[in-house]
Amino acid sequence: MKILVINPNTTASMTEHIGKAARAAASAGTEITAVNPVHGPVSIEGYFDEAMSLAGLLDTIRRNPDCDAVVIACFDDTGLDAARCLTDKPVIGIGEAAYHFASMISNKFSVVTTLARSVPALEHNLSRYGLDTRCARVRSSEVAVLELELPGSNARHKISAEIGLAISEDRAEAIVLGCAGMASLAADLATEHGLPVLDGVSCAVKLAEAMAGLSIRTSRLGGYAPPPANKLDGAFRTGV
Amino acid sequence: MKILVINPNTTASMTEHIGKAARAAASAGTEITAVNPVHGPVSIEGYFDEAMSLAGLLDTIRRNPDCDAVVIACFDDTGLDAARCLTDKPVIGIGEAAYHFASMISNKFSVVTTLARSVPALEHNLSRYGLDTRCARVRSSEVAVLELELPGSNARHKISAEIGLAISEDRAEAIVLGCAGMASLAADLATEHGLPVLDGVSCAVKLAEAMAGLSIRTSRLGGYAPPPANKLDGAFRTGV
């Protein structure tokens, strides 16, 4: 089975980090292709970056048809709906994957993400998925996405402090880490705080394997109906 | 006062149609600039078109700084959140404008839009704005956006039939027309059916005038915080 894991930002070191996390989660026999668009924002922090990454993200899906499922490896689930129009293969966002898993191992979970500016977009997604009723709070650690790539930053410390508050103030029973770049921290933080700490990359890879393994496809009726051929051609021909 | 009205698709005849509706609604002393991006989909029908129009839409806002407010003249309120990061001038979507107005003249309203594939995106927006509790149903008339530009189509007939159903089945007290291209039909349909029929273009122009007239600006805290300068530069320099 082949899973296309797309980092929708253009920071190659982060794509590598994500690819590593994805491969660690994948079953034997699953091949992970971790890619990022050539053009677009270097990190996705809020609505504007999200919007500016969409054309590159969708073009990346179009250029990589040889896969069984797609994982969008940005925690705001960038372009999820549009991607599901473009292909009927399962498309899984790392945000939604972690939320769905968290809702099956806890009564309430909290999210710890990067910057305050990203919080409303995540709250919006949770509401759209229906899972806002299961999320106690989306917290920001005020760690920028690319700070997670820096050795010597005190990112881990700030994130751990927010997890502590999520337990004491939100009565969270599980934690979802709200950035693809936090994947490598999950295990340690779980041990430290004594509750499940979920990383979206691994959850999404497993959900992609699960759906592709059952040959489940995205519906072609209604909102995810494929665009007509002339629109598809036009969309990518102009170099957008 | 200057209002920038952006048709996010690339069909110039529709931009002209929208500009005409906007000018008819504008107060004396308001100057309407109706524009569309050079690249992007010819019509916006569903999630994919919406995603592919975003870069062009945002670039159009950036290239037209000489205005007091911005109207996004596509009924799915394309790129509304991202646009509010890009400028602190009021940015009003024609969908939201019509929903807000309808909720102040009726207990429940229904929306009559174009194709079934567009319905989930509109339902999603209504839920995000909080106004899903005020909307009885989003109905599709199965009239394609560009069919509205064709003389001799039976678009008006199909839309009128859906309005009839909205009154009898949904107990709607007002109707919102769910496409910028339907602006010219509102008055006639209101007379025919004996209830308010709202067109988003005129509602949005008036809301934009209202907000700009009060010097109300979009918040710079939280989710609409402006992107850092280097990201803004990068976004548009690559020609995306």
Next chain:
Amino acid sequence: MKILVINPNTTASMTEHIGKAARAAASAGTEITAVNPVHGPVSIEGYFDEAMSLAGLLDTIRRNPDCDAVVIACFDDTGLDAARCLTDKPVIGIGEAAYHFASMISNKFSVVTTLARSVPALEHNLSRYGLDTRCARVRSSEVAVLELELPGSNARHKISAEIGLAISEDRAEAIVLGCAGMASLAADLATEHGLPVLDGVSCAVKLAEAMAGLSIRTSRLGGYAPPPANKLDGAFRTGV
């Protein structure tokens, strides 16, 4: 255009204050008539006052037919539904006006009102409009309505302190001032706290101009259907 601005309490100095705020917001060419009922409570603070002001409020609308739109200038949107039965001209409450505007310039807003006893009525309204999902919290400053009219009160200080808490605790991106008597404080408080601070009187005047300018009328179907003539006659003949 003529807009009837009704202060539903009987405190003439407050009507004057409101009239002044309304005129400051109105466009050139808009004439503001600011009135209050002869009988009724001197201030509206909670459910009881609201109920006791309704007959006077509705009678005031009936006695002032020469207008294009009506603004109800009490923040609990006193009698809004009943007023919409009485006339098909747009009727706008200052609470709803501010909430709708706030929801278009922020992801979440908080309200700062007068007394704790008024909070549930405002929460009730927000829920009814659908906009409770956009409001982080309704806060009381424990400033009584008429205290706002007193020179030398520390009302401004208390309100400013609550705004500070709304930003730090509620993560509010905008503030709505929850009393008509606070209109003159908005600009200063916005500057002080660095976020939009909305006053309902000006928002409502602008919405009334917008709707009247488009000849939008309240629906006559369903819940806002006009009462039969004999009921209207009876209602006001008995001097209730």
Next chain:
Amino acid sequence: MKILVINPNTTASMTEHIGKAARAAASAGTEITAVNPVHGPVSIEGYFDEAMSLAGLLDTIRRNPDCDAVVIACFDDTGLDAARCLTDKPVIGIGEAAYHFASMISNKFSVVTTLARSVPALEHNLSRYGLDTRCARVRSSEVAVLELELPGSNARHKISAEIGLAISEDRAEAIVLGCAGMASLAADLATEHGLPVLDGVSCAVKLAEAMAGLSIRTSRLGGYAPPPANKLDGAFRTGV
């Protein structure tokens, strides 16, 4: 125990009808006083009538202090919140009483009320109580309130037909009759349709007995805090 049952409209024959239903429901030892205001609408059908009946309703409560609980015998629960500020004795609306009971004997219930114009006010109440999630639909039978008082009307037939639709279309497991004037029809309609059919008058009398029997009082904190004495005096002195 003494229960004050107030018909907030001024139709004495209906007050008598309601008093009879209340006495039939009351326990031995409970004394029912059924009254109506002198001034106000002859029937309450929608928001306008509701507003115009409030002053009379509240004055009636004030003039009848010798009771242990108050029942507001209009299905839109006219003035419920204001009444709870005026007295700390339990105040029960017949609408809320029936909804609460229905939610404890069925998974979903439907309401069959009088005119379409009354439906939004009832939906609004259900949402406010939280019980909209338990109500499948509020249906109107197009029977005017006073038509229920007329011998020979086909009111019962129309109501029965709507109950049939509530079972087949809404999958309702119980029915709430949505008008005080329908009290005498409940038993027959329950037999005819084979499901519980609740009348609000009897439910409210029993709830009032239950609360008064336990000496439960309305909270004086927050939204139901009593108005200050000078406001109370002022309210009723002016004859409003």
Next chain:
Amino acid sequence: MKILVINPNTTASMTEHIGKAARAAASAGTEITAVNPVHGPVSIEGYFDEAMSLAGLLDTIRRNPDCDAVVIACFDDTGLDAARCLTDKPVIGIGEAAYHFASMISNKFSVVTTLARSVPALEHNLSRYGLDTRCARVRSSEVAVLELELPGSNARHKISAEIGLAISEDRAEAIVLGCAGMASLAADLATEHGLPVLDGVSCAVKLAEAMAGLSIRTSRLGGYAPPPANKLDGAFRTGV
């Protein structure tokens, strides 16, 4: 009238305590039978205990057919839905009874229960009843159920402290005590804190009397349809 009050745990002293509270609340002429199952958990604290008490609870209902209504005297309303399939007599849970009453005497109430592990089950119930919109917060006092039976425990102190927080932090206008074993504390705590403090046992007894007094029965349509005879026989014959 005969009311069967079932303590679904097997601690006889608690059954006695509950029976006493029920008799104190019951009207003259109401006979209370307080019983508990022979087998099952000694206290019900969370989902597991709840599940393990169901067979005993339902068997107890089956063995006590000589009653007019049933009260389930555990605050998590153990087995309420299943019990309503087993008999068409009114079945009232003490949790729901208190929530319904609290919602008619306050705008918002808080619950103070025993252990943190019980909180999600109560939140779940509130959401199911629709009354989560009326509940500010479910708080745990970290008093175990059986600790309430111990003379000399500081249970009352811990519960009182949580009530204080509910008033100051949740802006609760009324309190619901979240355990049958707290029944005897309600009156004192109400006096101490100056707001209504409701005990579910008394509320449920009164609701049971009210419904049985009106001959209201649980619906036999839909979700509460009785199981077929062979299933009923099988269920209890095997000693499960």
Next chain:
Amino acid sequence: MKILVINPNTTASMTEHIGKAARAAASAGTEITAVNPVHGPVSIEGYFDEAMSLAGLLDTIRRNPDCDAVVIACFDDTGLDAARCLTDKPVIGIGEAAYHFASMISNKFSVVTTLARSVPALEHNLSRYGLDTRCARVRSSEVAVLELELPGSNARHKISAEIGLAISEDRAEAIVLGCAGMASLAADLATEHGLPVLDGVSCAVKLAEAMAGLSIRTSRLGGYAPPPANKLDGAFRTGV
């Protein structure tokens, strides 16, 4: 990896059917143990059967500790919360599994289950999971559970007819089959109707593999905290 698949009813032929479906879905290397309790209802159709199957279900989990994850193979997700207290291994209900998957391949899905009496329990679950906002409608086909085991029944025809209605009336984009006994019908019905048709057994097996593969465990904080040892011992020693 070993997955324990529990059919909570006592019909062995159905356990076999479920085991077969589970094995068809499982990855190479996953061992499926399909079991059912010795005592309990022969089928689970509604709240009563659900309650009566819990002791047997939980005892089955306790007696089968040698597994990596547990699947509860009844569509009402019998005892899910209690099971999560009993073990920290992932416990997945087939209902929730199918709902979560459906929400990632469609904007809205409908459920087609067996009898009308089962519908409220499923609606209740959907609301609890948050996914009621994603489900258009829960439909009953009026096919009893054990009828699905009978060769020559017209079960398939009835289910297919309901799917047709779900597409035309509910605008469902995907279908969830609401009974473990329908597993073998999914592929054919998907082909017939041209949209995804999900069977919960296969979805749950894949989710169980995914979670166990990532060593994700159920939270031990809050609502899923394990019962104290003496309660566990007591629970199963008495043969309840």
